[in-house]
Every structure is written in C-alpha cells, then in structure tokens.
Amino acid sequence: MNLRHVGTLIFFVGCFAIIDTATVAEYITVFHKYLENPSQMGEIAPMSKSVGKELIKYVEKNSLYKNGEGQYYLEAGGGAGAVSVCIVEKLRPQDHLDIVEINPQLCNLLRIKFKQYKNVSVHCCSVLDWHPGYTYDVIISTLPFLSLGIEFARQAIPYFQSVASDTCMFSCVEYPIVTKVKMLAYRLGLNTVKLDVQQYMARVRSRYLKEFKTVYSNIPPTNIYHLDFGKHV
Numbered sequence: 303m304n305l306r307h308v309g310t311l312i313f314f315v316g317c318f319a320i321i322d323t324a325t326v327a328e329y330i331t332v333f334h335k336y337l338e339n340p341s342q343m344g345e346i347a348p349m350s351k352s353v354g355k356e357l358i359k360y361v362e363k364n365s366l367y368k369n370g371e372g373q374y375y376l377e378a379g380g381g382a383g384a385v386s387v388c389i390v391e392k393l394r395p396q397d398h399l400d401i402v403e404i405n406p407q408l409c410n411l412l413r414i415k416f417k418q419y420k421n422v423s424v425h426c427c428s429v430l431d432w433h434p435g436y437t438y439d440v441i442i443s444t445l446p447f448l449s450l451g452i453e454f455a456r457q458a459i460p461y462f463q464s465v466a467s468d469t470c471m472f473s474c475v476e477y478p479i480v481t482k483v484k485m486l487a488y489r490l491g492l493n494t495v496k497l498d499v500q501q502y503m504a505r506v507r508s509r510y511l512k513e514f515k516t517v518y519s520n521i522p523p524t525n526i527y528h529l530d531f532g533k534h535v
Contacts, residue, residue: 349381349444352519353475354388356526360440360471365392372396374436376465378429378443381408383415385444390419397421400438402429430454430461437467441531443474452498459506466531471512476503476525478516 349357364373372394380386380403389399398421403409409426416422425432429445441462447455462472507514510529517524 349384349475349524350517350520351384351388353517353524353526354385356515356517357385357442357444357473357475358388358392358440360473360528361389361392361442364397364439365394370394370396372398373439374434374467375399376434376438376441377401378441378462379403379445380412380424381444383412385442386412386416386422389442390416390422393419393421395421399423400425400432400434402427402432404428430457434465437465438470439467441466441470441472443472445474446477447474447503448476448499450499452502455499455502463531466533468533470531472510472529472531474527474529476527477522478525 361373361375364370373396375389375393375397377386377389377399380401383401386399386401393399399419401412401416401422401424403412403424403426406426409424412424416424429443443458443462445458447458450458466472507527507529510531511527512530513528515526517526
C-alpha cells in the first residue's frame, strides 16, 4: 500500500468517524481487499450503520414477533461484518443467519466476530456454490453486480430466487456513482464499457421492486432496493 493509498484511507476513516462505529482495523482490511480485487470487493470501506439499518428493515419487521416461527436469513457478501452486526442485533433465538463470503481473510474475521452466536453460520465460498437445503425469508446482498459482470448477474438473480421462500424479500445495493461513470464512459465511446449489467438489473427491478431509498451517509452514497421475490399466487 503506497502513500497515496494510505492518505486516501485516512480520509475515509476521518469521514466515517462521525457516522459509523467500525474499527480502524476493519477499514484497513476492507480497503486493502478492495485494492487487491476491486471487482470482487465492490466496497472501499465498511457499510455505514445507516446503510445497514435500511438493508435489514425486513429482518427488523420479522423480529417484532417475539414468539413467531423461526426465520432464515441469508447475507451474500459479508465483508467485514458491518451489515451482519445489524442483522445479528435483530435475531431472535429461533432465527438463523447464513453469511456467505468468498474472501478467506474476511471469513476468518467474521467467524471471530460472531463465534458466540450459535444461530450464525459463516460459509467461505461463492454464493453460487452455497446450497442450503432450505429457503430464506429475507436475503440481503451487498454484492457489486455492476463490477462482477453480466454472466454473474444472470446466474445470481435466478439463484437467489431459487432459495427464496414464498414471502421472501431481497434487499440489495448499487452505487449511483459507478452507474454514472459507466454511463459517461459509454457515451464517450469507450469500447470496453458495456451497459448490459445495468440494463439487466433495471429489468429485474422493474418487475420486483417494492421499495427504494438512497442513503447518503455512506462512502460512496448507496442506492438500496427492496425486491419482492415471494412466490405469490
């Protein structure tokens, strides 16, 4: 990590100090992993508490029913656990959370962070390789679809639908600045830039979107989409 990267990280940590409670070590880990593999990592810093609160709104609704049936939750892309912490805070004893993270170092961090919770499991693999044998009541994804490409998006969305319960809500993120940069590059005629992922995800949202919100207290600001993946008849 060179001096420019260190300076950038210090700036991010300073900005987040007033809106979040993630540790400096977690910022360093996430930022370092982003530099190693930007397309896989997606985020340059842990998600803010504001993003986490919005992402888990349907988990929170389920948690209000203290004696209700146990719920299954899936988090795709656990990262350093910023959103996972928000989910765990709302878990009831009868609920279960599966966190799927592809990066081994981040998986170790997550296992240490949640080792005291018997109803939290961390799985170190691609989400496409995770086959739970049951369906989920809420799925939360922070996967960077725009960076991972069209082939992944075309596999991931049907996968999430296949593990969704009859009443499942699917909550996911997208960074507006990435969309705008890609659109600008496309208009400038850069041959390496394609809009196929944006177009595909736009079609998915047009069919399933229930709620949408932009959270500005995050670096960068984040769009959060809540999609209804329930199998309604």
